[in-house]
Amino acid sequence: MSITVRTAEPRDLNQIAELSDRIFRSRRATHMAEEFPYLYSPDNARHWHVAEDGGHIRSIVGAMIWPAVIAGARTRVASVGSVATDPDYRGQGLASRLLQLAQSGLAAEGVRLMLISGDLPLYRTFGARAIGRVDWYALPPNWAVAGRYTIRPIDPDTDAPIVAHLYQTRSTRFGRTLAELRAMLAAQPITQVEQGSKVALLVLADDVPVSYLILNHRPFRGAGASRLSEWAGDPKSMLYALTQVRDWPEQGMRIPVLPDDLAMQGTLYPLQPVRQEPVSWLAKVIDGAGLASDLAPLWDEVAHEPPRVALTAPDVYAVAMDGQRWTADAATLTEWMFGELVPHRPAPLEDVWPMPSLWPEGLNYI
Ligand SMILES: CC(C)(COP(=O)(O)OP(=O)(O)OC[C@H]1O[C@@H](n2cnc3c(N)ncnc32)[C@H](O)[C@@H]1OP(=O)(O)O)[C@@H](O)C(=O)NCCC(=O)NCCS
Known part of the structure; x- marks a missing residue:
């Protein structure tokens, strides 16, 4: 078996929709592609990642990129969903590899934050965390x-x-x-x-x-x-x-x-x-420095010296504020920035964080 993981192409959308219906709509007479027309549009193919074996798509991760406004500041996020693997191909790390691939592709397009629908151990291993409070x-x-x-x-x-x-x-x-x-x-x-x-x-x-x-x-x-x-x-x-x-x-x-x-x-x-x-999606900061620069104008209004965020290794950040410095992996940074119900945010950061969370259950739900 030789499995390839790659970014999807428009011609893959039929197979992607078919696998999605098989996994998510097996007991309903509706079609995912009709319910989520933009996600499943061939124009959105480059935001899908797929694992293929013998010409058949066996695992998929879908995403849509959105401009977003957080407390008035503009940034860029991706909602990630329709994560599915053919039952015969589960437990081999395919979905995990596709999430990593999606992260690289989305970050290259200027996305700062991934919002992932659902809560699975697999997503937490990837570095996503519960955020916000409802x-x-x-x-x-x-x-x-x-x-x-x-x-x-x-x-x-x-x-x-x-x-x-x-x-x-x-x-x-x-x-x-x-x-x-x-x-x-x-x-x-x-x-x-x-x-x-x-x-x-x-x-x-x-x-x-x-x-x-x-x-x-x-x-x-x-x-x-x-x-x-x-x-x-x-x-x-x-x-x-x-x-x-x-x-x-x-x-x-x-x-x-x-x-x-x-x-x-x-x-x-x-x-x-x-x-x-927490809100119903998990989130992962995938470009902490970019997100910090988008949101810095907002922090200027509430802190004497706003936090600085720098990437020091893949998914690892240095956060500095008021002469103090902390190291945070992507999961921890996500919780510090957006978690309402987290106990371990360093005290100086409480002046600026948490940020309000995007509400994921509206029309943008994928
Ligand atoms: C959820 C789902 C997409 C996972 O797909 P997958 O390709 O099996 O995912 P992975 O193989 O990357 O990870 C699954 C588990 O196998 C483990 N795993 C990964 N690589 C492995 C390997 N080489 N050997 C053994 N186990 C491995 C992972 O650690 C993970 O364990 P965890 O669930 O305890 O975290 C799949 O089960 C599915 O389609 N489920 C139904 C649809 C669904 O619920 N989608 C999510 C909607 S929120």
């Missing part, structure tokens, strides 16, 4: 929000620019073109509540759009709670729309609130979170 609130079924709003399903074509404007009010977010946003909205399985799937709603006050929401709706018995997946704009109007959703699920509605989401925390007061956990 407080989950349970919205009571009788929660009343005063206000006069109208609600309607989002039309991917005509409403995309409005959704984009509202999303831009978030200071930590992914950058996405209008065409990408349209495709993401259109790829949502359905915008009707009755279908029991994703619900995409626009909320208006006196005909002015004030918020939107994407709800991962599970109205069926035993299906678990519905989860708010993405929203932006005025939190009160968005909560109002949630209370109006038909087929309130047996397990209720869950609302993720990030630490920098002060307006939402205030709107939900006096409710308290029912659960607190």
Whole structure:
């Protein structure tokens, strides 16, 4: 057996989609390539890495590159997903090798941070770590929000620019073109509540759009709670729309609130979170020095002398601040920069870190 690991080419996309469906959609009549049109587009082939044996693709790692804004500062991230190996080829290090290859390719394109969907020992060995913190609130079924709003399903074509404007009010977010946003909205399985799937709603006050929401709706018995997946704009109007959703699920509605989401925390007061956990993706800083230079303007505003980050060996960094110096591997640096729930960050770094985490469960989810 002679296995080659390499960057994918456009002609590989059919085999990649076929392997993905076999692994991830074996019990569903849906297709990964239709659900994630940009990820599986032949134009995105160079961000896939594959292991091939005898002309057949046996292992895949997919990625998409995004501009990102973190607390107002611009940087570049990649979301990594559809990690799969043919069952006959597992346990030989193929996925691990593809992740390393993906890291080199992405870093060469200026990506600073990899966000990896899922949490596997394999990802942690690679150097990815849990980051951020999300407080989950349970919205009571009788929660009343005063206000006069109208609600309607989002039309991917005509409403995309409005959704984009509202999303831009978030200071930590992914950058996405209008065409990408349209495709993401259109790829949502359905915008009707009755279908029991994703619900995409626009909320208006006196005909002015004030918020939107994407709800991962599970109205069926035993299906678990519905989860708010993405929203932006005025939190009160968005909560109002949630209370109006038909087929309130047996397990209720869950609302993720990030630490920098002060307006939402205030709107939900006096409710308290029912659960607190890291965000659902692991992350790995793959270019710590580049990330530090992107974010330095932000740190200047909160620290007398912002931290400096230099690469000293592959995936090993020297971090210096206030006359002190620490060595951190990529996993540790990731936790220091983005971990809300980590106990071991050196005290001086607490002035600037953690940074807000990108919320991975919205439309950019891959
Ligand atoms: C998860 C998955 C992609 C791993 O693929 P893989 O090619 O077997 O991955 P690797 O071989 O690199 O690593 C798997 C394990 O084998 C070990 N391994 C790696 N090289 C090895 C070798 N030469 N000999 C023995 N074991 C080895 C790894 O350490 C790893 O162990 P760990 O899980 O305890 O960390 C594969 O199991 C899969 O397709 N699962 C279903 C889809 C899925 O869950 N995808 C992830 C979505 S989040």
